[in-house]
Amino acid sequence: MTSGRQLAYDHLKDTVLSDPAMQGSFVNEQSLADAIGVSRTPIREALLLLAAEELVQLVPKRGAYIAPVAGREIRELFELRGMMERYAAQRTLELGTAPVQEMSGELDRQRELRAAEDARAFIDLDHRFHAALVRAVGNEMLTKNYDGLRARQVRAGIVALFSARNRREAVVDEHDAILAALADGDTAAAHAAITAHLDATQHVLLAG
Known part of the structure; x- marks a missing residue:
């Protein structure tokens, strides 16, 4: 059975990060959790993994930022x-x-x-x-x-x-x-x- 973290990770990596409209935006953790059907904890865990891969930037007090492709x-x-x-x-x-x-x-x-x-x-x-x-x-x-x-x-x-x-x-x-x-x-x-x-x-x- 796929874990909530894996579901969130796959969705973020395969859908959210590749959406041109999301370039230069912050991830809305609650909206994403609602869309996938998980709590915010797996979302945050997935974002930590993506930050380690340098695919998102974690900004204190603001959340995960998807920087435009530089x-x-x-x-x-x-x-x-x-x-x-x-x-x-x-x-x-x-x-x-x-x-x-x-x-x-x-x-x-x-x-x-x-x-x-x-x-x-x-x-x-x-x-x-x-x-x-x-x-x-x-x-x-x-x-x-x-x-x-x-x-x-x-x-x-x-x-x-x-x-x-x-x-x-x-x-x-x-x-x-x-x-x-x-x-x-x-x-x-x-x-x-x-x-x-x-x-x-x-x-x-x-x-x-």
């Missing part, structure tokens, strides 16, 4: 993602484990959501697309560390969708390029496509 955090996030994802492309092509079919399925589902209003679902598929590549390396420590970036990746991705017109179309096109390079077994092209995709998203975030 420039330094954006640059560091995308630098780290780039290193992991380019390595994953190279290594899976060397091993013959590039998950082209799985990534193609995620991209097809993402393509269907281009005109939908559900930004969260679109970005969830974005994460699944990239995570499939990293997971295919077969290195559990790499996968665990990449998954640890998920909350920041989803948060940044959703903000980017609201910051630039036609960003969804561009993301799908950029994913197409990554997938084509992997299908061709072309490491250099895969590296270039991954870099172009991450650079484009980073540019949108820093400009917005």
Whole structure:
């Protein structure tokens, strides 16, 4: 049975932190407790965990603050993602484990959501697309560390969708390029496509 703290932690990390409207706001503990159906104690415990991960800031006498995604955090996030994802492309092509079919399925589902209003679902598929590549390396420590970036990746991705017109179309096109390079077994092209995709998203975030 899932504990109240875990319910609160998952809801905060997967829903509240990725809501663009919550950027620059304080968490209302009572409203959140009512929405999830728990007391305020699990909410506070979850916020302590998120503060330890530097996803929220605990301000004395005011509560938990969700700071807007900062420039330094954006640059560091995308630098780290780039290193992991380019390595994953190279290594899976060397091993013959590039998950082209799985990534193609995620991209097809993402393509269907281009005109939908559900930004969260679109970005969830974005994460699944990239995570499939990293997971295919077969290195559990790499996968665990990449998954640890998920909350920041989803948060940044959703903000980017609201910051630039036609960003969804561009993301799908950029994913197409990554997938084509992997299908061709072309490491250099895969590296270039991954870099172009991450650079484009980073540019949108820093400009917005």
